[in-house]
Amino acid sequence: MFFSIIIPLYNRPQEIDELLHTLTKQTYLQFEVLVIEDGSKNDAKAIVDSYADKLDVKYYFKENAGQGFARNFGFERAKGDYFIIFDSDILVPADYLEIVKNYLYEHHLDAYGGPDAAHDSFTPVQKAISYAMTSPFTTGGIRGNKKHVGQFHPRSFNMGVSRQAWEKVGGFILTRLGEDIEYSIRIHENGFKIGLIPDAKVYHKRRTSFSQFYKQLHFFGRARINIYKHFPKELKPVHFFPAIFTLGFGFTILCNFIYPPLAYVCNFFLLIYFMLIFFHSWSVNKSLKVAFLSIISSFIQLTAYGLGFIQDLFKRVVFKQQ
Template sequence: MKLNFSIIIPVYNRPNEIDELLESLSKQDFHEDFEVLIIEDGSSEKCDVVVEKYQEDLNIRYFFKENSGAGNSRNFGMQEAFGNYFIILDSDVILPNHYLSAVKNQLEISFTDAFGGPDAAHKSFTLLQKAINYSMTSLLTTGGIRGKKNAVGTFQPRSFNMGISKIAFEKTQGFSAMKIAEDIDLTFRLWQHGFKTQLIEAAFVYHKRRTSLQQFFNQTFQFGKARPFLNQKYPKSAKLTYWFPSIFIIGFDISIFLLIFGFPELMLIYAFYFLLIFLDSLFQNKNLKVAFVSIITTFTQFYGYGLGFLKSQLT
């Protein structure tokens, strides 16, 4: 099958991010035609002027619709697309210039009706963004499920960087009305319909993520809230490891209590773990400040996800 790519990008009040993403798309070393669809999801800060800048460099179309969420906007884009394979990106990513070539080459070697790619931290990112990227991708924090090939079984694509064939979209009807974890929900339905997924390691993106600890906490809290719902909807997907962040934060609170009464042993275990986080982040990022902030972002991630999971599980 000849691959014709349509790139679907929902956007909500982020014109500056779209500018960076479109610039990276205009610099691809890919020599075949592809189209770009920008789906403005009811933004008050529209990006139509930004899109206009790239009309000569890209085959690009702009759509404005009422606000209905990212999942619905992605479905809208796929319905309007001319291609037979859709690449879905978040507006806060930047592509390396080999991205599209990497996707095409891998799909020609081993075709699957859906794929996902990893994320990385660009050198221009802030210390916090680099630390958040570390916490979200490290083997020591998430088990590497967001892009470490040796750490995953059947890969679950994430909507910040994923692809899906037109056939698979039509069969599954795309993203559900879920506001959080709608990409994981789509993956489970893809598998139910017999479609295969894969990780394309070379198709990574630079993912800016959140720009404050409060935003990062809120995001991970929502991730945690969504997991028990997914476990209930897809019982076979439930794993004991999903309880780990909740157990982590409960244990940390207990360790503080024990420390007050002269029993530091449990707190020493946590201290050793955070030392490992510091050293691993330092090794990966080569920056003492990023390594230190990685301790804070990892703690924030566990507390956000753990509390969200507990709240959803107990209500």
């Protein structure tokens, strides 16, 4: 089995350097790498070229059109039996391709996704953000998990698609705002088999600050409504949880001013919830600092997503704006 690894890139030369370095350590060697520079001003050509003697790597520069269409550009030029999509901000364990190859030989999948985790080298903030995006106490816990809700939809930071599926379904029709979920729904609707490969994890750096994390999650909340506009049945009750949490938090603040007795009850439940996050993160990360930061990251994960969700719910569903 020959893999084509496709990586869209936009103004992140340092990230692609770290990612390509991890790919030089792979134990399974039947793969090529296609780096698609999507109109970056700070391009990474020199960095990618420096790996020419270590990897079968190709560098392409195209006009900026977004990550979904950059991946399509890579699909059209890939030679592999299977296409693997990575975000540029990940690190790949040395046995990743070996795990994927073995799993696909034993369990046929036309498309797959894998989980993400925090690497030991990550900063405390990055580890806290990773916790928020994978925790059972936030909606992050439904991603890359065996207990996912409904049909599993791979996410494009760690996603694979067979050449056969691509040839029938085509590539991405959205370039942003939930493009990976929309793509996996179309793959499934065309009769192809999609699944999670639980051990095919990557280390996902995500954002390096809470302000960047907020912007990303606000975007994710908006993306969920974009998916709803294309596929109404894909909006599940769990997707409303961040919005309900956000509204509940706002209600709690209001009660502190207009009806303190009710605020005491709300504050108590919030305290219990944040304590659960703190102690669970402490047990997972073995760090008090990361545990404390996990409270902040989980709060941001829920409220930023919730506000983005509410914003586009009213804008695009209630008021019918495009």
